[in-house]
Amino acid sequence: MILGFLASHGGSAARFLTEACRDGRLSAVPVALASNNSGSAALAWAREAGLKAAHLSGAKYPDPDALDAAIVAFLQEAGVDTLVLSGYMKALGPRVLSAYAGRLVNIHPSLLPRHGGRGMYGDRVHEAVLASGDTESGATVHLVTAGIDEGPVLAQVRVPVLPGDTLATLKARVQGAEGELLLQALRSLA
Ligand SMILES: Nc1nc2c(c(=O)[nH]1)N[C@@H](CN(C=O)c1ccc(C(=O)N[C@@H](CCC(=O)O)C(=O)O)cc1)CN2
Ligand SMILES: NCC(=O)N[C@@H]1O[C@H](COP(=O)([O-])[O-])[C@@H](O)[C@H]1O
Numbered sequence: 001m002i003l004g005f006l007a008s009h010g011g012s013a014a015r016f017l018t019e020a021c022r023d024g025r026l027s028a029v030p031v032a033l034a035s036n037n038s039g040s041a042a043l044a045w046a047r048e049a050g051l052k053a054a055h056l057s058g059a060k061y062p063d064p065d066a067l068d069a070a071i072v073a074f075l076q077e078a079g080v081d082t083l084v085l086s087g088y089m090k091a092l093g094p095r096v097l098s099a100y101a102g103r104l105v106n107i108h109p110s111l112l113p114r115h116g117g118r119g120m121y122g123d124r125v126h127e128a129v130l131a132s133g134d135t136e137s138g139a140t141v142h143l144v145t146a147g148i149d150e151g152p153v154l155a156q157v158r159v160p161v162l163p164g165d166t167l168a169t170l171k172a173r174v175q176g177a178e179g180e181l182l183l184q185a186l187r188s189l190a
Contacts, residue, residue: 001028001190004080005051006071006088007035009122011042013086013107016179017186018049026183027190032078034071036090052078058090068093075099082189084182085144089121097146103189104144107182109174111156112140116149126171129161137161137170139178141185154185 003021005014014033020026033046036057046053054074061067072095075083083096085106097104108116108125115128115137129137138158145151157177161170 001026001186002079002081003028003030004075004078004083005030005033005042005046005086006083006092007033007040007042007086008037008089009040009042009087011035011040011045011086012175013084013178013182014042015045015049017084017182018051020179020183026186028082028186032075032080033086034074036088042086064093065095068095071096072099082186084186087122091118091148092144094146097144100144102143105141105154105182105185105189106144106149106151107178108140108142108149109137109171109178110140111136111138111158112142112149112153116140118148120149123167123171126167126174130165130167130170135161137174139174139181141181154188155181157181 018030021028021030032052034054034056035043038055043053056070061070083100083104110125115125136158141155142153143151159173
């Protein structure tokens with residue numbers, strides 16, 4: 001399994017999975033990361049970690065189809081056969097979806113289908129969970145398809161929402177469970 005990542009900000013999933021590959025917990029090789037943010041911590045980390053790294057965004061490619069093609073070209077040039085969205089905040093186009101059909105996963109910080117879809121990402125998800133009064137939340141790893149957060153679920157983990165939880169405490173509990181869930185999901189694709 002040759003792993004590639006798309007990230008917009010910190011790239012926490014990419015960092016976790018790369019460490020897991022390098023310490024033998026996942027039989028895979030991380031090789032490339034692209035970000036739509038040129039100043040993202042994920043890009044800086046990827047360069048330091050020795051991954052092929054690229055800034056690929058609408059700013060560089062105003063034509064969405066050209067950006068879609070550039071992402072595929074970058075990943076295929078690196079030999080990527082499995083793509084992980086590591087907090088990637090943009091909708092993927094048909095070329096990426098087709099090139100990695102069945103081998104393209106996303107991790108979302110809620111129990112999909114609850115609190116998912118366009119506009120639901122990052123802290124907004126946890127805020128929605130807290131506002132809803134749900135007594136549990138969690139994370140979901142799913143295959144990525146054309147509809148936002150609508151693909152088949154590969155794995156889910158539940159965590160409690162505790163009385164007095166804040167955005168920070170709930171986010172930390174959910175994110176603390178994401179890494180192992182990703183390992184479980186990727187092993188199912190091996
Ligand atoms: N074709 C698909 N693309 C993406 C999927 C998917 O299932 N199919 N998953 C998303 C998931 N995601 C984060 O991982 C995500 C969900 C929603 C949004 C969103 O609403 N973005 C805003 C713009 C936000 C910004 O520019 O900061 C929007 O599109 O209006 C982003 C990410 C990833 N892609
Ligand atoms: N809809 C997707 C989404 O909200 N993804 C979430 O972004 C965080 C990673 O951000 P980071 O790695 O940039 O810190 C993760 O918690 C992930 O579940």
